[in-house]
Amino acid sequence: MNSTLLEEKFEGLRRRFEGAHVAHVYYGDPCERFSLKLIETLCENGADIIELGIPFSDPIADGPIFQAACERALKNGVTPARCLEAARKLRDSYAETPIIITTYFNVPYIMGFHKFMDYVRAAGAQGVLIPDLPVEEAEPYLNLAAKKQLHIILQVAPTTSERRLRRIANSASGFLYLISLEGVTGTTLKRTDAIKRVVKKVKAKSAIPLVVGFGIMDGKRAEAIVAAGADGVAVGSAYTKIYAERRGNPLDALPEIAGLAHEIKLGCILGLHKRQSTPSTCF
Amino acid sequence: MNSTLLEEKFEGLRRRFEGAHVAHVYYGDPCERFSLKLIETLCENGADIIELGIPFSDPIADGPIFQAACERALKNGVTPARCLEAARKLRDSYAETPIIITTYFNVPYIMGFHKFMDYVRAAGAQGVLIPDLPVEEAEPYLNLAAKKQLHIILQVAPTTSERRLRRIANSASGFLYLISLEGVTGTTLKRTDAIKRVVKKVKAKSAIPLVVGFGIMDGKRAEAIVAAGADGVAVGSAYTKIYAERRGNPLDALPEIAGLAHEIKLGCILGLHKRQSTPSTCF
Amino acid sequence: MKRGRYGRYGGMYVGEVLVHALLELEEAFKRIYPTEEFQREFHGLLRDYGGRPTPLYYARNFSKLVGFKVYLKREDLLCGGSHKLNNALGQALLAKKMGKRRLITETAAGQHGLATVMAGNVCGLETEIFMGIKDVQRQASNVKKMVLLGAKVKPVKAGAGVLKDAVSETLREWAACSRTTHYLIGSTVGPHPFPEIVATFQSIIGEELRKQVLEKEGRLPDAIVACGSGGSNALGAFRPFIKEKSVRLYFVEGGGESRGAENSAAAFQLGSPGVLHGGLMMVLQDTWGQIRPSKTRAAGLNYPGRGPEISHLCEVGRVKPCYALDHEVFKAVRMMCRTEGLIPALETAHAVAYVLSNPDEFDPDDVVVINYSGRGDKDVETILRCERELNTP
Amino acid sequence: MKRGRYGRYGGMYVGEVLVHALLELEEAFKRIYPTEEFQREFHGLLRDYGGRPTPLYYARNFSKLVGFKVYLKREDLLCGGSHKLNNALGQALLAKKMGKRRLITETAAGQHGLATVMAGNVCGLETEIFMGIKDVQRQASNVKKMVLLGAKVKPVKAGAGVLKDAVSETLREWAACSRTTHYLIGSTVGPHPFPEIVATFQSIIGEELRKQVLEKEGRLPDAIVACGSGGSNALGAFRPFIKEKSVRLYFVEGGGESRGAENSAAAFQLGSPGVLHGGLMMVLQDTWGQIRPSKTRAAGLNYPGRGPEISHLCEVGRVKPCYALDHEVFKAVRMMCRTEGLIPALETAHAVAYVLSNPDEFDPDDVVVINYSGRGDKDVETILRCERELNTP
């Protein structure tokens, strides 16, 4: 069942003419109760897939917003075990929403990759995304994941060469995550025209769903990217930013987050419609 | 007349069974008026010969007491010309007291040694003592001084070798100035027994009057040194110390200075008597 | 051995954005480094700018004190005051030949930052240096030097505001500008190919050492002692001797105040294999794999990871992992000052301290070489302050 | 030339108490210096402890800036950070062989004080250092280093509390202890035989330079530029070239803020022959022969006298006496930082400034050597502060 839930989700979205909205949350920031509420809010306001982040002490691919999120969560004592436990809870309440466990490689490495994947599977999640595990380092684990019916989500970037792109596409599973820009999470994506070319290039090489992440903070960008050919967008820092600025009571931020989630989802839908109808232009 | 006044002074003292009391004063410290009063006090309380110091900016053979004296005098604007002028005045009031102009070599060097010696002579002084002009450097000037009937007072020290002592003794004129210790002016002379041996050694080499200076601050030391064979003592820092400690009004210090001058002179007399009677012991 | 691996250690654990830059670097290094032109320019700079060869000094007074012959390989005399310039010159030259316009790096004590801006200026490259906000404060004098030399210094507030956080930040910055910019990493850490490149540039130390000790003693040394965290000065000294089984190799890490987990930087004593900053290596971490900050008064040893190659060499027993505690280190500083008139860097003093504190490890007829990695000018304040603290409990 | 004289300059103008010590030193130097044992030990220490030979660095970027070839003779790389150690090692070794137990000296910037305690420790001699009270305050970091190395540092309150006063005080102290103690004078000043001894020990600079420039250029340089006050680094570099009339020699003194008598240390511009600290030399003084304090922000140039040999060489026209003003000096620091990544000592920056500010003195095909006498670590604070002051009038 595990991995198929993700495939079915993309299949369903395609059928409904919708781009996928992947929402990324670092679990435990600032506390577990809030994270659960946040994910609930996202799921109920347009998130199709949840990227559930296990906080790591040294998140080298993350910008200041997610760094601070990791710090707060760790300070609050959250552990990988608690994060996986949360995934299990979510699986119970949102049976239809695929969950991707995101974390840096040292977390599964220390737990033991086998064991880690067993926990992921047991929690009912569909796969893992490990930003510091490029395809070369991921290769020893691909078979293992497949056997456990879990996806290892691989990333491509604007800097990825054609040859590497082919290699990554060949190993990809679940979806391909295209990093929209040269930088880290939370960086503002300034122009979407460059990324459109990359989307086309990647789509030409691979039939697997393509999700674009990094720097997407509003419906317009989501729309432009889906219109350009992506099968979905991943949004994370934009959500965290909203509640992080409301340190006093992050719960107050949930309505605004719900609004943004709606907007992103709308962008995912409009984008696909636009693609189907007219040749896309940049905003 | 110039040089002979000094010789006659020693001759007279010898006849009267007295050691010579040489009093050393840096002129212009803290002001010219005081210096003149000070010299007057000394002359009238037992000083036989005045060493009149022209202050120098970098008196390397002087300890802290005389350094400070030079600094104060220079700050007060005293010049070599003013000092020589003062010598002339003293010559007028104390016709019998030989005056030795003491200064560092750069002062006569800059004025021109010839010219300087002419001024010294014109002021009625009997000679010069230049602590940083050892015999080697003095040699070019010895004839010149002799021609002008002026003494260049040479120094010997406990560190002077036998060979050098002979050379210095050969060139000496007026008196030989024996530095009592290894160090600078104002250092306390702790034990007089070592210096006694040096005095004997020097006296054996030279018939010229021998004055011992550096570290003599009371009658006892003066007595011991004269008893050991010296023809006199030079005292300087001990006087300056007294008035320098009374910065408010140095004139208040004159009675105490007079007392010390008396004591020193008494030591010079007793010392010679003791030498004549008993073999000296150390105090 | 697998490409980029030392035994199980090493690898290239970075975001996809950076992979191209690492592959480009690997290729460029392989292509450019062996060329006669590069060798000539590199060794020319090492000699005329850096002051190589650095001497191998027989420390007669110190030897008398410890009871066996001790030589110091004088990296403190290298321009900038530590071994760091060997690597900085090499990489800056490489970056220039790769067409890069700018260098970025991180620094803790400031030694590597200084070396980088020096090398950058010589090669005509801009330099930007990331530094934990705490280190910016603690190492104010080196910050001033870097600024004077024209580097931009960026304080890093994230995390604990120390080296580990600055490395993370530099990797992030690099992700955004790797096409024009070279990350001039300062030790044998980070993702492949950095550990190999840095060790290669630093091995000039050992090559000279080998020649010099043969000249002076007619034989190889019995032991080489080096301090380290990432391991660059140690590997630089060790590399030409790894196959010489008769030469004992000692790697001394920062023990901190005590060997407790909260007060130490001794990753070989208290750590385990883990992935940090792109490489698998021995690292201080908790049971969940969260990296634990290291703690030592020697800023240059204050890093929780040990580079992959030194991790491997210790694992297989070729290098003996050791540590020195703060009080031993301060004593070593004092001894080196008094016997030889040399103020060692606090990092370097760890190697000195090990030799002083472990006489049983050495025989009276041993010839021991301490890789004297840097001078202590930067540490004088800390030394005097800590001596006072240690003396008044 | 008369013994101890350079033309009319030089001599031994000291109190009788010190004469024996100077004669003893003269004799010992004549006897011991040429021995094979001394030469072996001295050159061994220079090489292995000091880091000699220091490189001759072709400053490519700086050369481009000025339009002719500029080489730097890298005395900044000598152990301790300046040329001072050449002399300190030589004299300390000599003192030891003379049976002395203790070294005294004075220092302004602290460079010579540091060199002395280093050399003292290596040779097993105690060290005591006199320092003007103002310099103690201004050069706090070097004072700390000297103390850490085990020297006693004695603040001198007399006079203006600067170098001139510290020299006087050291001469006084020496008068009291010359049987057991050597005065390790730091420059080519003082009474005979010091100027000769110091110049001899420093001339290793020029000997190396000659070999190196011949190797690199196949010919002698057209010009050598050195900063100085007493003249030790300049004479060290110049000596082997004095007979080579094709080599122009430039001596750059501290011009201070302006060439006015109150703000300068330019004794060749504003001084006249006079006797200071035992020697006849060019010196700043008033019409009565009272020595005038010098003023420059470069502590090591802040001495009112020019040693007898450099005084003579300038008088006879063999060396051109020049000066650099503070604002030129700070600009030179900045330029050297940016072009070559090197922070020069403020003293050294005077030589750099002269080259930058007087392009007419040099031809496009000239080969110019700057004797790069020291590194600027000690001056970073002053440089940054003064740059601010100069920029905000």
Ligand SMILES: Cc1ncc(COP(=O)(O)O)c(C=O)c1O
């Ligand atoms: C003098 C000195 N020694 C040693 C080190 C440790 O670095 P590594 O382990 O790379 O040799 C440093 C780092 O800054 C240093 O400055």
Ligand SMILES: Cc1ncc(COP(=O)(O)O)c(C=O)c1O
């Ligand atoms: C770096 C440096 N250069 C030059 C000098 C000037 O000394 P000298 O004239 O003896 O060379 C000093 C003196 O402290 C110095 O530290």
